[in-house]
Amino acid sequence: xxxxxxxxxxIQGLLLAVVALGLSPVQAGVMGAxxxxxxxxxxxxxxxxxxAVLEKSGTSSCLTGKLTNALLSLSSSCEAQxxxxxxxxxxxxxxxxxGWSMEFMERTSRELLNLSDTPVAAxxx
Numbered sequence: 001x002x003x004x005x006x007x008x009x010x011i012q013g014l015l016l017a018v019v020a021l022g023l024s025p026v027q028a029g030v031m032g033a034x035x036x037x038x039x040x041x042x043x044x045x046x047x048x049x050x051x052a053v054l055e056k057s058g059t060s061s062c063l064t065g066k067l068t069n070a071l072l073s074l075s076s077s078c079e080a081q082x083x084x085x086x087x088x089x090x091x092x093x094x095x096x097x098x099g100w101s102m103e104f105m106e107r108t109s110r111e112l113l114n115l116s117d118t119p120v121a122a123x124x125x
Contacts, residue, residue, distance in 0.1 A: 036080035037073055043116050046070040046091070050109035050116075060102060067105055071095045087115040 037045070049070035053063045071091045078088030094108050 035073070036076045039077050039081060039083070042070075042074045042077035043087070046074045046112055047116050050112040053105045053109040054113075063102075063105060064100055067100075067109065068095070085115075087112070090115060 049066040052058060052066055058066070071094050074091040075088070075095050078091060090111055097104070
């Protein structure tokens with residue numbers, strides 16, 4: 001899956017609404033934050049975005065967009081499957097964090113890669 005380098009205005013608006021309204025990621029998913037994908041696909045997309053962040057393959061804003069989109073999609077997929085695994089909890093926490101620094105994105109990416117290294121069947125309670 002190719003990632004756009006600019007954060008789409010729909011996603012930017014949604015992130016602002018989530019933060020301004022104090023919505024949980026679950027509520028944001030209900031609002032149409034991102035369509036739920038099958039978990040293997042959502043995890044794969046998230047791993048690609050995390051790898052791009054760690055490899056610094058793009059501008060900071062491009063990498064922020066990639067990781068944001070991947071985490072929103074993963075969060076929606078987790079919600080659709082009622083998955084409360086550590087990977088899903090991390091995605092939920094990260095999408096509502098404001099002011100992402102490169103250090104935050106790198107730390108989150110390393111943790112995402114570590115947690116997603118577990119087979120999908122083992123991540124669902």
